[in-house]
Amino acid sequence: MSTIASGDFWAFVGVVAGIYALLGLGIQLEFGFAGLLNFGHVAFMAIGAYTMAILVVKLGWSMWIATPLAVVAAAAAGVALGLPTLRLRADYFAIATIAFSEIVRYVATNEETLTGGSQGTINLAGAGQAASYNGDWDRFESWVQSTLRLGSKDAAMLAIVWLVALASCTALWAAGRTPWGRVLRGIREDEDVVSSLGKNVFAFRLQALAVGSALAGLAGCFYAWQFSFFSPADFAPLLTFFAWMIVILGGLGRFFAVPVGAVVFGVLFAGTRFFDFAPFAWFDSAERAYLRLMLIGLAIIGLILFRPQGVLGRREELVLD
Amino acid sequence: MFLQLVANGLVTGAVVAIAALGVSLVYGILGFVNFAYGDVMTFGAFVAVLFDGRLGMAMIVAAVLAMVATAILSLGLEGVLWRPLRARRAGFMSLFLASIGLALVLRQAIFLVAGPQPRSYDVDPYKVYVLGSVRLSGAQVVAVAVAAVAIVTVALVLRVTSVGRTMRAVADDRALAAVSGIDTGRVIGVTWILCGLIAGLAGVLSALVQGSFDPNFGFSLLLPVFAAVVLGGIGSAYGALLGGLVLGLATEVSTWSGFHGGVNPVYKPVVAFAVLIAVLLLRPQGLLGRARTL
Numbered sequence: 001m002s003t004i005a006s007g008d009f010w011a012f013v014g015v016v017a018g019i020y021a022l023l024g025l026g027i028q029l030e031f032g033f034a035g036l037l038n039f040g041h042v043a044f045m046a047i048g049a050y051t052m053a054i055l056v057v058k059l060g061w062s063m064w065i066a067t068p069l070a071v072v073a074a075a076a077a078g079v080a081l082g083l084p085t086l087r088l089r090a091d092y093f094a095i096a097t098i099a100f101s102e103i104v105r106y107v108a109t110n111e112e113t114l115t116g117g118s119q120g121t122i123n124l125a126g127a128g129q130a131a132s133y134n135g136d137w138d139r140f141e142s143w144v145q146s147t148l149r150l151g152s153k154d155a156a157m158l159a160i161v162w163l164v165a166l167a168s169c170t171a172l173w174a175a176g177r178t179p180w181g182r183v184l185r186g187i188r189e190d191e192d193v194v195s196s197l198g199k200n201v202f203a204f205r206l207q208a209l210a211v212g213s214a215l216a217g218l219a220g221c222f223y224a225w226q227f228s229f230f231s232p233a234d235f236a237p238l239l240t241f242f243a244w245m246i247v248i249l250g251g252l253g254r255f256f257a258v259p260v261g262a263v264v265f266g267v268l269f270a271g272t273r274f275f276d277f278a279p280f281a282w283f284d285s286a287e288r289a290y291l292r293l294m295l296i297g298l299a300i301i302g303l304i305l306f307r308p309q310g311v312l313g314r315r316e317e318l319v320l321d
Numbered sequence: 322m323f324l325q326l327v328a329n330g331l332v333t334g335a336v337v338a339i340a341a342l343g344v345s346l347v348y349g350i351l352g353f354v355n356f357a358y359g360d361v362m363t364f365g366a367f368v369a370v371l372f373d374g375r376l377g378m379a380m381i382v383a384a385v386l387a388m389v390a391t392a393i394l395s396l397g398l399e400g401v402l403w404r405p406l407r408a409r410r411a412g413f414m415s416l417f418l419a420s421i422g423l424a425l426v427l428r429q430a431i432f433l434v435a436g437p438q439p440r441s442y443d444v445d446p447y448k449v450y451v452l453g454s455v456r457l458s459g460a461q462v463v464a465v466a467v468a469a470v471a472i473v474t475v476a477l478v479l480r481v482t483s484v485g486r487t488m489r490a491v492a493d494d495r496a497l498a499a500v501s502g503i504d505t506g507r508v509i510g511v512t513w514i515l516c517g518l519i520a521g522l523a524g525v526l527s528a529l530v531q532g533s534f535d536p537n538f539g540f541s542l543l544l545p546v547f548a549a550v551v552l553g554g555i556g557s558a559y560g561a562l563l564g565g566l567v568l569g570l571a572t573e574v575s576t577w578s579g580f581h582g583g584v585n586p587v588y589k590p591v592v593a594f595a596v597l598i599a600v601l602l603l604r605p606q607g608l609l610g611r612a613r614t615l
Contacts, residue, residue: 037414084602091354091417095547096601099594102544110587241421248418286437290429297425304419305405 009270011154015226017266018161022219023239024246024258025168026212032252033176034208035188037090039240040081040097041216043104046235048074048217049224050108050115056133057124063136067221074217075210082209086202098237108232120231121224137225161222165259168215173255184208185253238293242269245296248303269296324455326573332461334549334569335468336530340523340542341549341561342475343516348555349492350512351403353416358520359546360427363539365391365521366528367431370440380444380529388521395517398423399510424540431536439533446532460529471522475515476558484511545572545590548597554608563608571596 023045030036051073055066085096108115116123116131125131145156175181186194187201195201224230242265250261269292283291340362347355368390372383402423406416448459479485490498491508499505527542528534545568553564572592575584584592 037417085598088601088605091413092551092601092605094417095354095544095551096598099544099548099597103591103594106588106591110585241425244418244421283433287433290432294426294429294433297422297429300422301402301419301426304411304415304422305409308411308415 008152008154011152011158013266013270014158014263015154015161015222016270017262018158018165019219019222019226020243020246020266021165021259021262022161022168022215022222023243024250024262025165025172025255026215026219027243027247028250028252028255028258029172029184029215030208030212032247032254033181033184033188034205035090035191036086036205036209036212037094038097038209038212039094039237039244040099040101040104041212041243042235042237042240043097043101044074044078044213044216045220045223045239046101046104046108046232047077048220049230049235050121050220051217052221053121053124053133053224053230054114056136057121057131063133063140066133067218070221071214071217074220075214078209078213079206082206086205086209098240101235101237101240105232105235108235115232118231118233120234121229132228134225134228141225157226161226162259164218164222165262168218169255169259172211176255180204180207241300242296245300248300323574323577324453326577327570328452328455328457329461330570330573331566332457332465332530332569333573334566335465336523336527336565337542337545337549337569338553338562338565339468339471339519339526340546341553341565342472342558343519343523344546344550345553345555345557345561346475346488346512346519347516348550350488350509351416353413353420354547356417356420356543357398357423357427358420359539359541359543360424360431361391361395361517361520361539362524362527362542363431363534363536364394364427365524366534366539367435367440367536368521369525369528370435370442373442374440377443380442383442384522384525387525388518391521391524392514392517395513395520396510399513403513404506428536428540435536437535439535440528441533442529444529460532464526464530467522467526471519472558472562475519476562478515479558484508488512544597545593548593548600551597551605552600552608560608567608568593568596 023041026044027038027041030038030041048070052063052066052070055061055069056063081097081100085093088096109118111117112123115121121133122131124133141153141156141160144150144160145153148156148159150156150159176184183194183199183204186199187204191201223234227234246261246265247258248261249264250257250259340358344355344358347353347358365387369380369383369387372378372386373380376383378386402419403416406419411419444460446458446460450457450459450462477485479489487498487503487508488511490501490503491505491512495505498508524539528538531538549564549568550561551564552568553560553562572589575592576586576589577583
């Protein structure tokens with residue numbers, strides 16, 4: 001059977017799309033609501049994944065304790081970054097955040113005793129002993145599989161990831177309808193008006209950044225479980241741009257546009273890997289990988305030129321400025 | 322050892338400074354941070370590979386042709402991307418995001434055409450100049466000299482020529498420049514040509530200093546270049562020079578063992594990023610920039 005017709009393959013695409021959806025929800029809250037141009041989002045994903053893996057492998061803690069702590073660590077990192085940098089103008093904030101994400105990646109690459117270095121988490125317990133942080137997760141996955149009578153572990157993973165992603169989405173949607181969400185939208189439109197109404201713009205932005213970073217940390221944990229081990233190279237700036245692409249694709253200012261954008265992106269990105277008809281047949285697989293990223297870049301440009309509100313966005317509420 | 326680090330820092334700084342000049346020019350006139358700049362530099366470096374390696378031309382001829390090709394690319398992008406975006410009244414956020422898309426397109430196109438293997442120019446890598454206790458490679462000496470000449474030239478063009486004066490007028494206030502009879506479309510076109518020439522030169526020089534480079538190398542230079550731009554004060558030619566030199570010296574000298582044992586050399590890029598964040602926080606207008614809100 002060809003790969004493109006196999007259920008396992010599409011379950012994998014679905015899991016990755018679910019992880020991207022979690023990542024994109026953070027960007028949607030930060031940019032679509034609070035107007036923050038965070039280009040270092042992937043750093044918080046890395047912090048979440050590494051915190052979880054290090055606590056489980058080095059300290060031998062249960063995954064059920066390590067994971068909430070990892071999410072808290074990501075949120076705390078968001079606050080630590082935001083405290084000094086949130087007063088910068090949007091594009092300078094973007095540069096500061098991408099610099100932060102590169103610092104995180106360099107530290108993860110070079111602090112071998114802490115992170116396992118460029119080889120990744122397989123070296124976490126020291127060279128020669130393949131470290132694994134997946135034990136608790138595998139048991140949980142099997143339990144879900146047998147309880148729901150699912151055909152495969154991949155299907156169980158798919159169910160868990162999307163349950164969490166849609167629950168987060170619903171929670172954010174509900175939060176967006178509270179006074180808190182209205183203040184955030186107000187900040188995005190005109191922060192001077194909001195602050196003249198006596199709202200602490202800085203505090204609201206910091207909260208949005210903390211929640212967005214926590215979601216990225218959670219996405220990082222799922223990424224870690226899905227791939228069994230990971231290395232600093234997995235957290236290159238490109239991943240941040242993928243999350244941005246998903247949010248722009250889905251539409252700005254609507255949380256439920258993010259899962260839609262993630263599914264479309266996942267299918268396009270993974271699906272085009274198996275395009276073997278002309279004109280794709282003219283290129284070998286490495287060349288097709290370049291071509292896919294090129295198409296993503298063109299899609300970003302095309303969306304900004306022709307449909308700045310995204311596929312599901314509300315033109316009257318928000319267009320890219 | 323210390324003097325050698327200072328010399329290396331000056332070389333790195335000179336190359337970063339010339340690249341920073343291009344970013345700074347476009348920011349001054351068009352008001353947005355061009356994320357595709359690093360990949361435009363890569364384009365220039367690879368065009369020079371084509372002329373130098375494949376066609377066997379002298380390095381200097383290849384470098385000039387690469388600058389011209391990069392300027393053509395730069396002007397072409399103005400026609401197909403930036404002008405249509407401005408016509409749609411796109412704000413700096415849209416321009417910024419579009420430049421990220423463009424960066425991906427350019428880099429992947431270079432990967433597709435040139436392949437991922439590392440490249441180098443057909444120059445003698447073992448030529449070394451010794452100056453007291455300092456040893457510099459031929460490429461390093463050339464890079465410093467060319468960068469110094471180029472920066473002074475651009476500063477003079479901005480200062481004394483009428484094109485330079487109109488460019489500064491547009492940078493100050495585009496609407497005011499337009500009503501006083503300046504053809505802003507033409508000035509913006511000239512800016513992109515100048516920016517392309519500088520990007521091409523910066524790409525070739527940094528590739529020359531680095532020795533071997535792949536299609537990712539321009540993007541990896543982008544953050545240090547941004548750091549230099551912000552450090553020097555955005556929109557100022559001498560600021561770009563100063564920012565580049567300070568950044569180059571800071572990253573190299575930070576590894577000096579006399580300085581608390583020195584920073585581990587693998588963390589040199591981190592020093593640059595840390596300088597960037599520190600400058601944004603402490604003096605966002607840069608060393609030579611005018612105070613304003615950022």
